[in-house]
Amino acid sequence: MRYALFLGCTTPARQMNYEQSSRAVAEALGVEFIDLPFGCCGFPLEPLDRVRALAMAAQNLRIAAEEGLDIVALCSACAESLVKARWLLSREEGVLRRVNRVLKGELGVEYGGETPRVLHYARMLHEEVGLERIREAVERPLEGLRVAVHYGCHYMRPSEVYEGFEDPERPRSLDELVEATGAESVDYPGKMECCGGALLAMSERIAREMAAGKLRRLSDLGVDALILICPFCAIMYDRYQTLILEEGRVPVLYYPQLLGLALGLKPEELGFDLNAVSVEGLLEKVGAR
Amino acid sequence: MFVDVGEFDARFLRKLKGEFDESHLACFQCGVCSASCPVIGIEAGFNPRRLVKMARLGLKRLTLSSEYIWLCSMCFLCGERCPQGVRIPEVMTALRNLAVEEGYIPEPMKRIRRLLSEAGRLYPIDDFTAEERTDRGLPQIEAEPGFVKRLTGAKP
Numbered sequence A: 001m002r003y004a005l006f007l008g009c010t011t012p013a014r015q016m017n018y019e020q021s022s023r024a025v026a027e028a029l030g031v032e033f034i035d036l037p038f039g040c041c042g043f044p045l046e047p048l049d050r051v052r053a054l055a056m057a058a059q060n061l062r063i064a065a066e067e068g069l070d071i072v073a074l075c076s077a078c079a080e081s082l083v084k085a086r087w088l089l090s091r092e093e094g095v096l097r098r099v100n101r102v103l104k105g106e107l108g109v110e111y112g113g114e115t116p117r118v119l120h121y122a123r124m125l126h127e128e129v130g131l132e133r134i135r136e137a138v139e140r141p142l143e144g145l146r147v148a149v150h151y152g153c154h155y156m157r158p159s160e161v162y163e164g165f166e167d168p169e170r171p172r173s174l175d176e177l178v179e180a181t182g183a184e185s186v187d188y189p190g191k192m193e194c195c196g197g198a199l200l201a202m203s204e205r206i207a208r209e210m211a212a213g214k215l216r217r218l219s220d221l222g223v224d225a226l227i228l229i230c231p232f233c234a235i236m237y238d239r240y241q242t243l244i245l246e247e248g249r250v251p252v253l254y255y256p257q258l259l260g261l262a263l264g265l266k267p268e269e270l271g272f273d274l275n276a277v278s279v280e281g282l283l284e285k286v287g288a289r
Numbered sequence B: 001m002f003v004d005v006g007e008f009d010a011r012f013l014r015k016l017k018g019e020f021d022e023s024h025l026a027c028f029q030c031g032v033c034s035a036s037c038p039v040i041g042i043e044a045g046f047n048p049r050r051l052v053k054m055a056r057l058g059l060k061r062l063t064l065s066s067e068y069i070w071l072c073s074m075c076f077l078c079g080e081r082c083p084q085g086v087r088i089p090e091v092m093t094a095l096r097n098l099a100v101e102e103g104y105i106p107e108p109m110k111r112i113r114r115l116l117s118e119a120g121r122l123y124p125i126d127d128f129t130a131e132e133r134t135d136r137g138l139p140q141i142e143a144e145p146g147f148v149k150r151l152t153g154a155k156p
């Protein structure tokens, strides 16, 4: 299994624990990642200029297509942005024409319907590696660990562009991935809530309030950790948690950090030193300290 | 808020229709979108049903100058539930793009455009970051992707 790894802007600069754990877990499972000269997925530009945002996504698709590789994205907003561009440009000729006008004018290239597949990292684990191989690779089953999963929004919505991957309101893949490690994925109210991350630039107050609801509920519930798969969600639930909860804090782990522990990798290989909320209690609980 | 429907602007309406998909024309104001929205509970003035209505009425200035069009978190929940198949987040994007064309650009959005067109990234890979990446065994990556700068464009 070989993929082009799409890092996005946030992860490689501000959430290196996600990148580190994702690479380490992929290697342990025999997944090879190739680094290509990708750039911004287009998502941040969409509110300003949708056509240029699509052109940016299209250029990234072109870069992967040139190498004949499918894309694995770490950030859910990147994944959605690329999936949506691929979907739209194969359907809407008018949009394709306008995007190509920009690509031609700025870069002298054209998007010709190159269609590398675009998978979120978690989806790649679920669909390509598979639950069975993950279960077989587990060396340190995380039994007794009760965690809450947070899917985020762009991982499976808008469902239209994801063409049948996951139920947009009752997804299962992340729960199943968690259970493959031996941990229990608990149900909780507000599981499908939005982290508010996309509003952080426009209104820190609203974004913070959006994240606070889920954090308070999880703190009351007393779960061992919140498991997520997107750097925006982590900024809201991990970084901002230190401003939201004085006590009863909930450790926040990227799924590959959790899986990495189950695979027997060392905490240092999984970037835990960069988690904002302390994970020491959890590491002791699973016998990694 | 008092809404003067006499402000109807046909060109704005045509543009909204032509630029993006026409799904908003099917809106029958049921309010399912607003009932699904995670922002309303925090910012009571934000109301997707109302924004779709204002746009449909062709109230150009009122809609495009509203700070509310910038407060959608793009969670896509409303779009999944709308019984009329209105792609509400896409309508928000359409309104934002048209607002930008008319010169209504919030400061944070100007900053995003500046970062992308000048640095090619939202978060820079400066020397400090590059060094930390090396320490962690992570590969070096393109610090300032040129195609991002060019595709962002330099509009104000």
Ligand code: SF4
Binding pocket: B026, B027, B028, B029, B030, B031, B032, B033, B034, B048, B049, B052, B081, B082, B083, B084, B085, B086, B088
């Ligand atoms: S859910 Fe759809 S039809 Fe109902 S008010 Fe919202 S946009 Fe209109």
Ligand code: SF4
Binding pocket: B033, B036, B037, B038, B039, B048, B071, B072, B073, B074, B075, B076, B077, B078, B079, B088, B089
């Ligand atoms: S996409 Fe925007 S308007 Fe729709 S429910 Fe989410 S935050 Fe509200």
